[in-house]
Amino acid sequence: MDVKSLIAQMTLEEKASLLSGKDFWTTKAIDRLGIPAMMMTDGPHGLRKQSGASDNLGIMDSIPATCFPSAAGLAGSWDRSLIGRVGEAIGVECQKENVSIILGPGANIKRSPLCGRNFEYFSEDPFLSGELASAHINGVQNKGVGTSLKHFAANNQETRRLTINAKVEERTLREIYLASFERAVKQGRPDTVMCSYNRVNGTYASENPWLLTEVLRKEWGFEGFVVSDWGAVNNRVPGVAAGLDLEMPSSGGVTDAQIVQAVREGKLDESAVDASVERILNILFLRMATKNRNPAFSAEEHHRIAREVAAECAILLKNDNFLLPLSSGSTVAVIGEFARKPRIQGGGSSHINPTRVDDAFEELSALHDGTCTYSAGYRMDKDEVDSALLGEAVAAAHAAEIAIIFAGLPDSFESEGYDRKHLNLPQGHIALIEAVTSVQPNTVVVLSNGAPIEMPWLHKVEALVESYLGGQAWGGAMADVLTGKVNPGGKLAESFPEMLENNPSFLNFPGTRDEVVYHEGVFVGYRWYEAMHIDTLFPFGYGLSYTTFDIGHLKLDKTSMKDTEALTVTVDVRNTGEFAGKEVVQLYVADRASSVRRPVKELKGFEKVFLEPGETKRITFMLDRRAFAFWSESLSDWVVESGMFDILVGSSSEDIEAIGQVEVTSDYVEPIRLTWNTTVGDMMAHPRTKPIVEAMMAKMMGPDSPMAGLTMENDEMMKAMIAESPLRMLRMFAGPAVDWSFLEAMMDA
Ligand code: BGC
Numbered sequence: 001m002d003v004k005s006l007i008a009q010m011t012l013e014e015k016a017s018l019l020s021g022k023d024f025w026t027t028k029a030i031d032r033l034g035i036p037a038m039m040m041t042d043g044p045h046g047l048r049k050q051s052g053a054s055d056n057l058g059i060m061d062s063i064p065a066t067c068f069p070s071a072a073g074l075a076g077s078w079d080r081s082l083i084g085r086v087g088e089a090i091g092v093e094c095q096k097e098n099v100s101i102i103l104g105p106g107a108n109i110k111r112s113p114l115c116g117r118n119f120e121y122f123s124e125d126p127f128l129s130g131e132l133a134s135a136h137i138n139g140v141q142n143k144g145v146g147t148s149l150k151h152f153a154a155n156n157q158e159t160r161r162l163t164i165n166a167k168v169e170e171r172t173l174r175e176i177y178l179a180s181f182e183r184a185v186k187q188g189r190p191d192t193v194m195c196s197y198n199r200v201n202g203t204y205a206s207e208n209p210w211l212l213t214e215v216l217r218k219e220w221g222f223e224g225f226v227v228s229d230w231g232a233v234n235n236r237v238p239g240v241a242a243g244l245d246l247e248m249p250s251s252g253g254v255t256d257a258q259i260v261q262a263v264r265e266g267k268l269d270e271s272a273v274d275a276s277v278e279r280i281l282n283i284l285f286l287r288m289a290t291k292n293r294n295p296a297f298s299a300e301e302h303h304r305i306a307r308e309v310a311a312e313c314a315i316l317l318k319n320d321n322f323l324l325p326l327s328s329g330s331t332v333a334v335i336g337e338f339a340r341k342p343r344i345q346g347g348g349s350s351h352i353n354p355t356r357v358d359d360a361f362e363e364l365s366a367l368h369d370g371t372c373t374y375s376a377g378y379r380m381d382k383d384e385v386d387s388a389l390l391g392e393a394v395a396a397a398h399a400a401e402i403a404i405i406f407a408g409l410p411d412s413f414e415s416e417g418y419d420r421k422h423l424n425l426p427q428g429h430i431a432l433i434e435a436v437t438s439v440q441p442n443t444v445v446v447l448s449n450g451a452p453i454e455m456p457w458l459h460k461v462e463a464l465v466e467s468y469l470g471g472q473a474w475g476g477a478m479a480d481v482l483t484g485k486v487n488p489g490g491k492l493a494e495s496f497p498e499m500l501e502n503n504p505s506f507l508n509f510p511g512t513r514d515e516v517v518y519h520e521g522v523f524v525g526y527r528w529y530e531a532m533h534i535d536t537l538f539p540f541g542y543g544l545s546y547t548t549f550d551i552g553h554l555k556l557d558k559t560s561m562k563d564t565e566a567l568t569v570t571v572d573v574r575n576t577g578e579f580a581g582k583e584v585v586q587l588y589v590a591d592r593a594s595s596v597r598r599p600v601k602e603l604k605g606f607e608k609v610f611l612e613p614g615e616t617k618r619i620t621f622m623l624d625r626r627a628f629a630f631w632s633e634s635l636s637d638w639v640v641e642s643g644m645f646d647i648l649v650g651s652s653s654e655d656i657e658a659i660g661q662v663e664v665t666s667d668y669v670e671p672i673r674l675t676w677n678t679t680v681g682d683m684m685a686h687p688r689t690k691p692i693v694e695a696m697m698a699k700m701m702g703p704d705s706p707m708a709g710l711t712m713e714n715d716e717m718m719k720a721m722i723a724e725s726p727l728r729m730l731r732m733f734a735g736p737a738v739d740w741s742f743l744e745a746m747m748d749a
Contacts, residue, residue: 001285003278006033012270015277016259019240020247024054024230027246027284038284040148040192040227040248044104044120044136045070045086045345045471046352047093054249056230057417058351065093066302066472067354069313070345071106071132072450073468075122075493076313076543078584079608080135086309087139089302092295094145100287101146101191104350107133107180108196110451110494111156111524112505114420119346119450119469123493124525125540126176127603130183132493137188144290146191146283149184151229153177153211154518155196158419159510162231165199168518171596173200174631174638175522182220191224191283195244197232204234212243225279230349237262241269245276299355303473307358310470310477312582315490316544318464323442325484325546326402330370333396334361335377335436336406336429343408343448345469348416358475360406360446367479373400377436378428380410385431393432397440404482405433405461408448419510423454423500433457446478452496455537466492484546489582489608491543491652495526495536502536504528526653527599541586541603541652547577547613551585554649554658563640563666567623571649571658575611583651584608587621589628590646595670598630601648623647628664640666674747680730681723692743697722700734 007015014030022028022037029037042048042056047065054060068074068086077083094102106117110124122129137147154166154177168177184190193216195205205211206228216222225245233239233247236255240262247255262268316324326332339360345352365372377393379386397403407429414420424430437443437460444463447453448470458464465488470477480486497503504520504527511517523531526540550573557568573585587605591598605621625640632639642665650656672678672686680697683689722730731740 091143126179133184134188150194151196307473333400354472360475363479
């Protein structure tokens with residue numbers, strides 16, 4: 001399709017008409033030019049195609065579709081190919097329903113555990129989030145359906161999400177919040193990017209030229225189109241100029257007319273309109289060409305995939321005395337209404353109408369070769385203790401050999417549209433865990449929640465499985481994990497703080513009336529807990545297995561390198577236990593010394609491997625320049641400073657099992673701006689000015705100077721005080737011993 005010549009045939013009104021939706025979910029057609037309408041609908045962990053009335057809060061009905069675990073759950077798998085398969089299954093379901101673009105995945109960083117929408121996001125770490133989002137995008141797009149990477153950018157809370165101004169310094173944006181999108185854009189190449197509702201450093205994302213054009217297109221090479229989040233347009237005309245191509249949903253023609261008028265009045269360049277139309281049509285015709293209305297799949301088969309995926313995402317957080325997997329013949333008291341009415345997904349625009357929903361109690365009863373009883377334990381609709389239900393549960397737990405409590409957060413506790421206020425479980429769930437563990441030491445808790453909770457009861461339970469929001473086949477998947485049919489291999493994609501107050505954004509979330517300032521900077525998640533030496537309940541990357549692994553034999557292909565070279569790292573991982581299982585091997589890089597404060601270490605690689613008992617596999621990681629770099633505010637660029645870096649490989653951020661070192665050299669020298677207020681210390685720290693200041697000091701302490709006799713080398717106190725002195729003060733003290741003219745010349749230069 002020759003899009004450019006099509007555009008040449010369009011009237012200005014026709015072009016403007018293509019820049020906003022026809023209705024809630026489709027673009028406008030231009031019949032006379034053979035341009036069809038295109039449908040976009042929600043996901044991302046399944047298809048939400050509405051059957052009747054439209055809304056963006058998941059209130060109205062949608063057609064049945066397979067509900068996979070939501071992003072927080074999927075991230076627990078740390079498995080690119082698994083997430084790719086989920087993407088493919090969703091892509092196929094989109095094809096069947098004539099949907100050209102699915103609105104997801106979300107790549108926002110989990111800044112605070114309170115964000116109501118954390119269940120839709122992958123991680124607190126940009127590398128992990130970007131890798132998993134790319135895998136999701138590739139899966140969907142492999143099946144000929146487009147994606148919309150959302151919500152770009154700095155949309156890390158629901159409170160005032162439509163208007164809040166996120167104030168974030170550029171280094172923090174680049175290293176954390178944008179980095180997640182950057183990786184997903186470059187690797188995943190999504191058809192579209194969805195701009196967020198909020199403002200970023202004062203400008204709405206929907207009319208932010210720096211975000212939408214400078215960074216996204218010019219720097220990252222994004223070639224698709226940008227769509228607004230539903231209703232995110234604040235001012236349409238500057239939006240077009242900034243690079244927002246498509247406004248969704250329909251504006252009823254109002255903003256189309258504004259665009260036409262602005263062009264006619266010379267306030268908007270028609271070339272900006274043409275560029276947006278071209279980008280939209282390129283994707284539209286691509287997706288028309290990749291349409292496949294008869295994809296082969298069965299709901300049954302997709303349910304089976306959903307079960308496999310949910311089991312792969314489960315994270316075993318505690319398993320004292322090898323309580324799990326359940327021993328055969330045991331009597332098990334299954335407790336908690338979630339076992340029969342599971343919470344499989346979060347609320348809001350991603351809410352899917354599942355094709356069916358597994359019941360964990362039924363599935364467990366069918367799989368476990370022992371006896372299972374059921375008691376509800378709490379009421380789902382009330383945040384209070386129900387004494388009668390509690391009593392029944394305690395009696396059942398007492399009579400059994402093992403109790404399994406299904407607990408977690410009900411719908412009302414977390415959703416799109418609002419943030420959580422605390423990290424507590426409902427009262428009824430806490431009381432149940434307390435009461436059951438007082439009569440039954442062999443208690444397992446299985447959690448269904450979209451984000452971390454506090455666990456004051458943790459020491460009382462023997463085993464803990466974090467299943468997040470596991471999708472429609474969660475019940476079957478839990479039966480697989482609890483009985484050992486599947487060996488859990490998930491790892492936390494976020495830190496679980498001991499208490500809310502420990503989390504890095506605590507004092508600055510959700511901000512004041514109009515503004516939230518990201519004071520913690522790059523110290524998000526484990527980057528904060530490690531720098532501050534704050535213990536977590538469970539650290540980033542943590543998760544157990546029914547077997548054990550050993551990581552070792554770390555080798556680097558070189559011990560010193562230029563920053564422009566790549567480093568190859570290999571390690572061996574061995575299954576040292578008795579079950580076949582999967583380990584997630586994680587690689588972190590630590591900069592030993594830096595001119596800016598950097599995190600203790602940062603994730604730069606991970607691989608998930610399957611191993612039979614006794615088996616060993618070698619894993620290879622490639623580290624490029626970016627793995628060592630930080631964002632320099634003074635240079636507005638990525639910078640690698642020469643020095644030693646540690647390469648740390650382990651099974652979680654806290655369990656580092658193999659360490660290597662590499663010396664990296666780069667041409668980068670931190671710029672120094674010399675004025676009479678530059679301190680002696682700064683000059684001493686810089687390779688270009690160090691010899692000058694040393695020569696100066698030698699003269700100053702020479703026999704003719706008023707400072708004669710002072711010995712810098714031996715006097716630490718003197719050294720420290722002089723280091724803090726600006727040059728202008730030295731000039732005062734040094735007297736005629738020093739000729740300052742060369743310094744003056746340097747400053748001028
Ligand atoms: C959400 C988006 C969603 C859109 C359409 C918005 O409220 O933020 O994630 O894709 O609605 O439903």
